[in-house]
Amino acid sequence: MTAAVAMPRLCRSAAPDSEHLPFDSMGLVKTLFPLARSLTGDGVRKTLHEIAKHIPLIIEEVPTGTSVLDWHVPKEWNIRTASIRSLSGETLVDFAESNLHVVGYSRPIRAIVSREDLAAHIYTLPEQPDVIPYRTGYYADDWGFCVQDTRWQAMQDDAYLVEIDSDLEPGHLTYGEMLVPGLSDDEILISVHICHPSLANDNLSGVAVATALARNLLATPGRMGVRFLFVPATIGAITWLAQNEATLGRIKHGLVLTCLGDAGRFHYKASRRGAEIDRTAGHVLAQSQVSSTLLPFSPYGYDERQYCSPEFDLPVGCLMRGVHGQFPEYHTSRDDCTFVTATALDESLEVVSKIVSTLQRDVFYERIDGRGEPQLGERGLYRAIAGQKEAGGASQMDLLWFLNLADGRHSLLDMAIRANTSFDRIDAAATLALQAGLVRVRIASRDPQR
Numbered sequence: 001m002t003a004a005v006a007m008p009r010l011c012r013s014a015a016p017d018s019e020h021l022p023f024d025s026m027g028l029v030k031t032l033f034p035l036a037r038s039l040t041g042d043g044v045r046k047t048l049h050e051i052a053k054h055i056p057l058i059i060e061e062v063p064t065g066t067s068v069l070d071w072h073v074p075k076e077w078n079i080r081t082a083s084i085r086s087l088s089g090e091t092l093v094d095f096a097e098s099n100l101h102v103v104g105y106s107r108p109i110r111a112i113v114s115r116e117d118l119a120a121h122i123y124t125l126p127e128q129p130d131v132i133p134y135r136t137g138y139y140a141d142d143w144g145f146c147v148q149d150t151r152w153q154a155m156q157d158d159a160y161l162v163e164i165d166s167d168l169e170p171g172h173l174t175y176g177e178m179l180v181p182g183l184s185d186d187e188i189l190i191s192v193h194i195c196h197p198s199l200a201n202d203n204l205s206g207v208a209v210a211t212a213l214a215r216n217l218l219a220t221p222g223r224m225g226v227r228f229l230f231v232p233a234t235i236g237a238i239t240w241l242a243q244n245e246a247t248l249g250r251i252k253h254g255l256v257l258t259c260l261g262d263a264g265r266f267h268y269k270a271s272r273r274g275a276e277i278d279r280t281a282g283h284v285l286a287q288s289q290v291s292s293t294l295l296p297f298s299p300y301g302y303d304e305r306q307y308c309s310p311e312f313d314l315p316v317g318c319l320m321r322g323v324h325g326q327f328p329e330y331h332t333s334r335d336d337c338t339f340v341t342a343t344a345l346d347e348s349l350e351v352v353s354k355i356v357s358t359l360q361r362d363v364f365y366e367r368i369d370g371r372g373e374p375q376l377g378e379r380g381l382y383r384a385i386a387g388q389k390e391a392g393g394a395s396q397m398d399l400l401w402f403l404n405l406a407d408g409r410h411s412l413l414d415m416a417i418r419a420n421t422s423f424d425r426i427d428a429a430a431t432l433a434l435q436a437g438l439v440r441v442r443i444a445s446r447d448p449q450r
């Protein structure tokens, strides 16, 4: 790894004004939905300022042109209005109706255009004729509209008045970052993208779950710090990596969160290198009441592509429900606030919280005297187990497994997987054994130090 290069940047900290109010994930999705987000611009800023009402987010501004790894921070794009009108003045396509109507990063235009010429700038989905597709042209220096196919087919005039009031000028790339400090310098990374406009599942569900998780963790910090990133996809993650190269070794585990608001089964995509996060996510999902599928790493998808690029190779996986490109609402106007449900967001928050909590508590124990089985009855341990019938409590088998594997070489997660029980039950057995003076804790991480 090369040393991090100091870069010019503006930094603003925003103080939350609703830290103590109850948090409504679905409410945040609905508030953020209409904002015209893109890689850069005021839609991203407004989004981050809205999130900052709930958590103490630091909002960073990185100037256009800043060199970041093999890329440069692009020009800032802002859009005010856009429409296609008939020559008689009737508005046929209006950005005010849906911000999906304009291809992201469209350059400004005000012209009368023949239908034939306009056709080269129109994107529709004939197989889903009533939906607006989502398209971007970040580096295309072009303009375009996304329209329902039925609407486009009904537009048969010879020419139209096309107007996009946008600008693409030197400015900034904006992203948000927040650290919940831990007892050590080790960190868990949680990353979500914030660059999609009115799309609820692919974008805002991850934002809402990450915000809710950050709020909860602020109240209960753990062994490791948890760092939250709210970044525009690809260029945002690349910018953050370029700015933080010197301290990436702190990241011991990481998750990209996306598409967590639909009612489908969970999908966990493994890290490139194979890491604790993969085993932990797999175990939590297997022990949960939800259905799930584990996917191997692939160099396509979200910002795990950047975190898992070969020189960084960070232990970062991706948790989602619907998989990008594989559900019909994906990147269309159907991915709206009716597609995402509060129940699904709550379930997703529970799974993510459990993964983080398991990582935080996955320590090693060793028996103080490992010769033979200890006298459980004499120490009141049989009574303690008999009093714990609830799911979180330990059974006699959990305790026997724990006492057998507490040799300083098996973590609690190793034990839970080997005993085919839940992490929480093995952890409960550990607490009983610790209270009885049978074991001591050895805080250790299996992941090699970088």
Ligand code: ZN
Pocket: 196, 202, 324, 331
């Ligand atoms: Zn997307």
